[in-house]
Amino acid sequence: MPKIRHLAFVCQEPKKIADFLHQAFDLDILYYTDPPGVAVMSDGDINITLLTPSFAEHDPAAWHFGIEMSEEEIEARRPLLESLGAQLNDGVRDGRPVEAFLRTPEGHRIDLAPFWPTKPGQRRRERGQPAPDATPAAAGVAPGA
Numbered sequence: 001m002p003k004i005r006h007l008a009f010v011c012q013e014p015k016k017i018a019d020f021l022h023q024a025f026d027l028d029i030l031y032y033t034d035p036p037g038v039a040v041m042s043d044g045d046i047n048i049t050l051l052t053p054s055f056a057e058h059d060p061a062a063w064h065f066g067i068e069m070s071e072e073e074i075e076a077r078r079p080l081l082e083s084l085g086a087q088l089n090d091g092v093r094d095g096r097p098v099e100a101f102l103r104t105p106e107g108h109r110i111d112l113a114p115f116w117p118t119k120p121g122q123r124r125r126e127r128g129q130p131a132p133d134a135t136p137a138a139a140g141v142a143p144g145a
Contacts, residue, residue: 006066008135047116066111
């Protein structure tokens with residue numbers, strides 16, 4: 001069954017906002033990407049990605065969300081999504097968890113992928129590979145680094 005696993009927001013200073021959310025609400029900082037300085041956080045169930053303003057260079061959405069479902073589920077839903085007028089677009093192929101994305105009738109973006117990191121130690125996965133384990137070696141850049 002599809003599950004909401006990802007919320008993303010464009011921020012002027014993602015690391016500053018991540019630090020605030022960590023201190024204010026005990027959210028885990030899973031990792032940062034450098035460059036461009038994106039912060040990936042979680043409450044243990046939902047991945048929160050704080051994007052840099054450069055995200056707007058390829059997508060005008062200031063926020064979006066993602067649904068976790070297998071590649072097979074994504075493909076099985078393609079005819080339904082298309083019948084609803086939503087074009088299923090290919091996502092990125094660099095390890096980020098975005099296999100495909102679509103837009104709602106009002107233009108809101110929805111990412112689809114079989115995995116989003118939501119636990120400390122998780123980072124990314126390779127396309128077609130299972131989710132990385134939650135070992136410290138898989139964690140990437142440590143919070144505060």
